[in-house]
Amino acid sequence: xxxxxxxxxxxxxxxxxxxxxxxxxxxxxxxxxxxxxxxxxxxxxxxxxxxxxxxxxxxxxxxxxxxxxxxxxxxxxxxxxxxxxxxxxxxxxxxxxxxxxxxxxxxxxxxxxxxxxxxxxxxxxxxxxxxxxxxxxxxxxxxxxxxxxxxxxxxxxxxxxxxxxxxxxxxxxxxxxxxxxxxxxxxxxxxxxxxxxxxxxxxxxxxxxxxxxxxxxxxxxxxxxxxxxxxxxxxxxxxxxxxxxxxxxxxxxxxxxxxxxxxxxxxxxxxxxxxxxxxxxxxxxxx
Amino acid sequence: xxxxxxxxxxxxxxxxxxxxxxxxxxxxxxxxxxxxxxxxxxxxxxxxxxxxxxxxxxxxxxxxxxxxxxxxxxxxxxxxxxxxxxxxxxxxxxxxxxxxxxxxxxxxxxxxxxxxxxxxxxxxxxxxxxxxxxxxxxxxxxxxxxxxxxxxxxxxxxxxxxxxxxxxxxxxxxxxxxxxxxxxxxxxxxxxxxxxxxxxxxxxxxxxxxxxxxxxxxxxxxxxxxxxxxxxxxxxxxxxxxxxxxxxxxxxxxxxxxxxxxxxxxxxxxxxxxxxxxxxxxxxxxxxxxxxxxxxxxxxxxxxxxxxxxxxxxxxxxxxxxxxxxxxxxxxxxxxxxxxxxxxxxxxxxxxxxxxxxxxxxxxxxxxxxxxxxxxxxxxxxxxxxxxxxxxxxxxxxxxxxxxxxxxxxxxxxxxxxxxxxxxxxxxxx
Numbered sequence: 001x002x003x004x005x006x007x008x009x010x011x012x013x014x015x016x017x018x019x020x021x022x023x024x025x026x027x028x029x030x031x032x033x034x035x036x037x038x039x040x041x042x043x044x045x046x047x048x049x050x051x052x053x054x055x056x057x058x059x060x061x062x063x064x065x066x067x068x069x070x071x072x073x074x075x076x077x078x079x080x081x082x083x084x085x086x087x088x089x090x091x092x093x094x095x096x097x098x099x100x101x102x103x104x105x106x107x108x109x110x111x112x113x114x115x116x117x118x119x120x121x122x123x124x125x126x127x128x129x130x131x132x133x134x135x136x137x138x139x140x141x142x143x144x145x146x147x148x149x150x151x152x153x154x155x156x157x158x159x160x161x162x163x164x165x166x167x168x169x170x171x172x173x174x175x176x177x178x179x180x181x182x183x184x185x186x187x188x189x190x191x192x193x194x195x196x197x198x199x200x201x202x203x204x205x206x207x208x209x210x211x212x213x214x215x216x217x218x219x220x221x222x223x224x225x226x227x228x229x230x231x232x233x234x235x236x237x238x239x240x241x242x243x244x245x246x247x248x249x250x251x252x253x254x255x256x257x258x259x260x261x262x263x264x265x266x267x268x269x270x271x272x273x274x275x276x277x278x279x280x281x282x283x284x285x286x287x
Numbered sequence: 288x289x290x291x292x293x294x295x296x297x298x299x300x301x302x303x304x305x306x307x308x309x310x311x312x313x314x315x316x317x318x319x320x321x322x323x324x325x326x327x328x329x330x331x332x333x334x335x336x337x338x339x340x341x342x343x344x345x346x347x348x349x350x351x352x353x354x355x356x357x358x359x360x361x362x363x364x365x366x367x368x369x370x371x372x373x374x375x376x377x378x379x380x381x382x383x384x385x386x387x388x389x390x391x392x393x394x395x396x397x398x399x400x401x402x403x404x405x406x407x408x409x410x411x412x413x414x415x416x417x418x419x420x421x422x423x424x425x426x427x428x429x430x431x432x433x434x435x436x437x438x439x440x441x442x443x444x445x446x447x448x449x450x451x452x453x454x455x456x457x458x459x460x461x462x463x464x465x466x467x468x469x470x471x472x473x474x475x476x477x478x479x480x481x482x483x484x485x486x487x488x489x490x491x492x493x494x495x496x497x498x499x500x501x502x503x504x505x506x507x508x509x510x511x512x513x514x515x516x517x518x519x520x521x522x523x524x525x526x527x528x529x530x531x532x533x534x535x536x537x538x539x540x541x542x543x544x545x546x547x548x549x550x551x552x553x554x555x556x557x558x559x560x561x562x563x564x565x566x567x568x569x570x571x572x573x574x575x576x577x578x579x580x581x582x583x584x585x586x587x588x589x590x591x592x593x594x595x596x597x598x599x600x601x602x603x604x605x606x607x608x609x610x611x612x613x614x615x616x617x618x619x620x621x622x623x624x625x626x627x628x629x630x631x632x633x634x635x636x637x638x639x640x641x642x643x644x645x646x647x648x649x650x651x652x653x654x655x656x657x658x659x660x661x662x663x664x665x666x667x668x669x670x671x672x673x674x675x676x677x678x679x680x681x682x683x684x685x686x687x688x689x690x691x692x693x694x695x696x697x698x699x700x701x702x703x704x705x706x707x708x709x710x711x712x713x714x715x716x717x
């Protein structure tokens with residue numbers, strides 16, 4: 001009798017309990033649902049193109065317009081330094097990188113509220129959604145990046161002082177940091193929005209403010225005052241700076257700072273996944 | 288190895304009632320600040336101040352529920368609205384977590400809480416099959432293997448490459464159910480999906496579910512459709528206000544359910560200005576009674592019953608007639624009305640009464656809609672009250688109803704006892 005009891009105890013494939021241990025992240029289960037991640041990525045991609053007329057052209061128009069505005073306002077009117085780089089290319093580089101991070105952050109931050117309908121009916125690891133968002137954003141980042149490359153080649157051909165170099169190989173690390181940071185911060189916010197809806201407004205606005213604390217529209221070298229530590233503490237600073245170093249050849253920052261960003265990303269991601277994991281159990285009762 | 292595939296142990300779930308937080312960070316901050324300054328809560332509703340106990344009040348949606356399910360068993364879960372059925376299914380399908388207790392499961396659970404979840408309108412039927420399959424827990428290879436079967440079952444082959452936003456709602460549901468029905472989980476959790484689709488499709492779904500049950504897989508089936516529970520499930524449990532009140536064979540439990548309903552009033556009544564109707568005419572009550580004048584919500588199909596409609600006429604001289612419609616299985620089974628419009632010269636309370644003869648209704652749940660209207664000359668609808676009363680028609684299968692001695696499922700929304708005759712028309716020319 002007791003042996004049989006013991007045997008069945010071990011045979012349960014699933015035990016539903018009030019609260020799981022906080023360290024029980026069930027990443028294995030997430031791996032089993034990897035097909036679903038890809039299908040969501042693919043769904044977003046297909047659905048997006050079916051609904052727009054201009055389709056991929058948006059990826060061309062949006063960065064060019066934003067960069068054009070930056071060039072006129074910050075470059076021509078405010079006359080901010082661009083480390084001697086062509087202003088258009090300087091802003092385009094910063095913009096390309098920044099957009100990926102901020103889009104990942106803002107769209108993952110609404111995970112719970114915008115998927116309440118789906119989450120209320122079926123179970124799948126909730127992390128599938130923010131993960132798929134970050135991967136979808138990589139596609140649009142890729143398209144923006146191609147636009148950037150196009151302009152880079154054009155500027156090089158017309159004899160500008162830009163020198164792409166071997167630091168280009170750092171790009172996978174850039175992507176990992178941006179994706180991880182966007183995901184980590186996004187799921188922290190999305191977990192908090194199950195209780196406080198207004199945090200969501202704060203995200204779009206906060207992401208914009210954060211951009212000014214990142215060397216997107218100015219080079220790090222132009223910041224010398226008491227605020228420099230703040231810019232340096234921003235984990236996105238090394239990403240933007242070393243991205244420019246790799247593709248344009250000029251930066252005041254050593255790529256070694258990326259290690260700091262990596263560590264920061266890992267920490268944010270860990271905290272994010274832990275909080276997310278805690279909230280996903282019961283959020284259906286409060287949303 | 289034991290054959291128990293689901294073990295629910297002391298499962299409880301509480302929900303908080305009332306407002307816990309204000310829902311926004313700014314709101315909570317504001318409330319905290321007001322409290323600190325000794326001002327009244329800016330978010331309290333007027334007149335609510337002395338009802339402080341409302342905050343944090345909780346309701347037990349499930350209260351210490353335990354049961355077990357063996358492999359291949361089909362368990363029906365019945366209970367009135369708010370009994371905790373949906374909460375139980377939500378916990379079992381892991382949409383929400385229990386407050387205490389646990390559920391142990393062997394094998395894959397698939398729930399059909401609502402079909403079509405995650406369908407994207409812009410994607411084609413084909414694309415949605417893959418997406419929906421993955422949401423429900425299948426991998427791509429599995430879906431690909433079952434693809435033809437799914438399309439076949441849904442009957443939308445011709446439109447499989449059309450975006451589902453162009454589908455009719457029936458096609459949409461059929462496709463969605465087809466995906467879910469082909470999950471091949473070890474445990475299937477179904478919550479009244481059968482309320483959708485036409486009769487033929489419903490039959491197909493029930494067929495598919497009994498295939499599942501007979502293929503040695505385990506089914507948990509929540510439904511108000513007692514005949515369906517009786518046909519599909521071997522055992523059943525009944526929940527009432529979160530507690531498990533009856534457990535046993537499907538016949539025992541459905542009988543218990545229907546009988547406990549019998550005690551419920553087969554009547555509704557309104558008071559004052561809340562009553563449906565216009566200023567001139569108000570519907571005050573609707574009752575279903577047996578021939579002894581006792582109101583009941585359970586009628587035997589081979590005995591007559593009476594529907595009484597009570598209404599106030601507040602102005603003299605109104606002319607109208609009373610009508611009632613009986614709905615079952617998603618269609619209007621029949622409507623009946625007073626033969627002539629009558630002039631109500633004296634204001635006051637009136638009662639219109641109609642006999643529902645024996646051997647007219649089929650088994651199952653009926654809902655009654657009532658309408659008071661004038662159609663001669665000026666068309667006026669004084670009262671239109673839909674589904675005001677719900678009752679069950681039952682056949683105790685004693686051999687004296689329209690069934691004769693046939694005991695299996697009989698289709699139809701009406702069941703008149705018709706006279707059959709048989710004559711011998713001659714020898715065969717062999």
